[in-house]
Amino acid sequence: MAGLALANIRARGARNLGLAALVAIFSALLFGGSVIDARLSQGLESLSARLGADVLIVPYGYERTAKAALLRGEPSTYHMPAEVLGRVRSFPGVAQASPQFFLASLATACCSERVQIIAYDQQSDFLVRPWISAKAPPTLGEGQIVAGSKLNVEVGGELFFFGVVHEVVAKMEPTGMGLDTSVFLPLESVYRLVGNIPALKEELPDPSGYISAVAVKVEPGLRPKDVANGIMREHAIEFNLDLVLPDAIVTETARELAGWASTVRRLALAMWLVAFLALALVFSVAIGERRREFGIYRLIGATRSWLGRLILAEALFLSLAGGLAGILLASLAIFPFDALIFNSLGLPNLPAGPGAVARAAAVALALAMVIAPLACLRTVLSVTRSEVQPSLRMEA
Amino acid sequence: MTNNKLNCVLCLLAGLLYIMVPHYLLPVCEFASAGSSQPHGDSGPEMAAHDGAGGMSPAHAVCFYTARAELGLGLLIVMGAILLAFPGSAGYRAGILALEAGAAVIGALFPTVLIGVCQSQRMPCRAGTLPALIILSSLFFAFSAIASARSRKG
Structure with missing residues (x-):
């Protein structure tokens, strides 16, 4: 049949x-x-598992830019005074606060891709380290970086940014987010890099006095939104601040x-x-x-x-x-x-x-x-x- | 429509696709960026060349040359299609179709082995043009090889 x-x-x-x-x-x-x-x-x-911060404090007007960098890895450069970190750390209800510095590399030709450079403080970091392969050294030295999982470079390879060759010592686990196309390095390294960038050198004569964002973990039992609103009330006008609530991004x-x-x-x-x-x-x-x-x-x-x-x-x-x-x-x-x-x-x-x-x-x-x-x-x-x-x- | 006319039309279409895909439909990086003003968020600091995650910065990226090579190949395939429109023996048609099958193989080799495309998965040439050319070449090879074998049998 x-x-x-x-x-x-x-x-x-x-x-x-x-x-x-x-x-x-x-x-x-x-x-x-x-x-x-x-x-x-x-x-x-x-996304919901890996957005380890309860609040992200960024300069005013950069809320969307920070979200785009987080979700899609759209590179951007922005900064605010590092003094914000101390104020946030001492704010009631803040359990942990860690600074980050964002720097966009340049694409000078078709085959050279712009990537987001994320510098983090190795002492206070609670966002980046948990997702770096266990094989990575506990702390990154000068010229060492961690590459996002989608970047076309292997551990032991090199990436060239702002006139400096960087050794890739580890790769991030895949996150499905913009972090996959970012590179991570210690704050001290990025401050030295800024010295190689004529435009930023003029703008930030002392780079260590600047950061791009503060990742905040609030104390257990407190609502991140309440703590964030408190920080904004106290310091938003003085430092021209804005905030990103990762939970809101997930929702x-x-x-x-x-x-x-x-x-x-x-x-x-x-x-x-x-x-x-x-x-x-x-x-x-x-x-x-x-x-x-x-x-x-x-x-x-x-x-x-x-x-x-x-x-x-x-x-x-x-x-x-x-x-x-x-x-x-x-x-x-x-x-x-x-x-x-x-x-x-x-x-x-x-x-x-x-x-x-x-x-x-x-x-x-x-x-x-x-x-x-x-x-x-x-x-x-x-x-x-x-x-x-x-x-x-x-x-x- | 006779088989020969169908073969002629499909070869013509494939030739045009080899020309259109890397230049207009799923363009390689250089043509893609020429056609759009892609936002990059806040502009990064101005820097010297050789910056980024992906290699050298030649006058043109490697995918540009793949697109140019596919343009030449597409024109050859179109010429083959025009030759198929002329009356000829079964052997003549089978020969042209066999050449078209060979061209399909080369069409896949340009972006993968012979010339290549950019390395990053986020580049338009690797994300769009490369898979499109491989699929187009696979389908065109299957079609022209079968058509050639059938033409030989008359």
Whole structure:
């Protein structure tokens, strides 16, 4: 029967190609959307696990810049007086405060990439160190750096910034965030680097008097927002400060992700319905065309249930072909171009793993496989109830 | 549409794609940055050359030359498509299609082995142009090799 069903599908090639294409669009949409969703969900988990600070104090007007650097690794340079650190540390409710200095490297040609240089204080740091490989030396020396996981350099390799060659002594674990394309070095090293940058040298004659941000951990039991508001009330005007609440970034990103997933689900549902209705219509029209053919099958001994099973087999093959084609096409569009897609989405993301991909494929294929068999049920019932002779007479 | 006309049209389309992909559709870095004013946040301090994470700073990046090579290859494939439009024996058509299959292999070798693209995953040439050219070359090779074999059989 399978051979006959396939031959029947081939005999009406153009029409069946169109029907399979509808199923393919549905499965491509569902599979592609699910894979992207799984990858973004992994990124969100990493984001909430790795934003170790409760509050980030930055210069006024740099809140968005700091978020862009954190989420997408968009390089930026900004600074504020280092005096802010002392004021924040002594503020009631602050358990830990660690300074950071952000410096953007330059891309001087197409193949030289701008990266965010993040300098951290090795004594007070509680953000960077936990995510550096255990193989890294406990403290970084002069000229030693830690590279983000996506930077194209291996441990033991060298990176050249601002006239100084730096040795990569460790790589960060993948975070799915902008940290993956940043490099990390001690504060003292970046202060020496600033001396090599004519524009900054003029602006910051004593670089050690400046920092870019203060990462704050509040004491247990206190609300970060309350402590942050207190710091702002006391020092925002004097030092021209702004703040970033990492929890708010997680909530905002989760909201964006939920909106995205909901749109994908709605589109997939709409496509499922369109495919179902189109197939149901085509099957019900086709029954009229094929009455003579079914009559002949009956004359040569086919039972009515056999006819029903033949139509079901044809529908199943159509769905299978469409479902597999959709998954294949979505795979071709997503996996080779994942860097392009996720760079443009600008949301934290981490590879979803083969299990999640296999699950997405199984769900998309299963839902695609039921479209045509369900759509042809009415036709199957009609055929199994009809008689051969009337069918033949009608055609005659 | 006869098989020969279909082969001719598909070869023409593939040739145009080899030209369009690295220049317009998924352009290499130099053409991508020429076409957009990508924001970089706050500007970094002005510095001398050779700064960054990725290598040397030649007059043109390596991906620029890959794009130029694909342009030449695309023109050759288009010429092959035009030759397919002329009447000829089965052997003549099979030969041209075999050459097109060879061109597809070279189309994939330019960005991967012979010339290359930028190293960073974030560069448009590596993230977009490279996979697009590999997929295009794979599909075009499969098509032209099968079409050549079928043409030989007549």
